[in-house]
Amino acid sequence: MAHWLYKSEPASWSWEQQKAAGDKGTEWTGVRNYLARNNMRAMQVGDKGFFYHSNDGLEIVGIVEVCALSHPDSTAKGDPKWDCVDIRAVMDMPKPVTLKDIKANETLSKMSLVTSMRLSVQPVTDDEWAEVCRMGGLDNPPR
DNA sequence: GCCAACGTTGGC
């Protein structure tokens, strides 16, 4: 199963809000970048991902999973170019993993978060997934 | 608040 990373500015949509949305989850709306959209189109229900706070926080704070396949973005005003998936919160990171920690870790030097700073929905490799989970204090990370 | 990176737009 593939892994992903979702960026959000906590001022507009925070991890607390994501958790409050419960098991039904929410549409990951507002992505207007083709690469990020294509990543969402490739997602399967059950794919896990990291939830990252950009701008304020700069850390991975939790784990989410895809709970609905990509579908038209309801905020795109009927523009068929833009799709999104639904995601729901799965668990907190016991220890949030900061961007600083990630940049300092040689294993993660190729991570999209480092190399494609501005991409808002990114793929995460299995190795990166395992390493970030380990750093975050998850001994038995979800797959 | 600044500015680098980078995606998008639009004139040619």
Place this chain on the structure above:
DNA sequence: GCCAACGTTGGC
């Protein structure tokens, strides 16, 4: 179809 201008993102 190229590329300069522009706008946005996001770390610092």
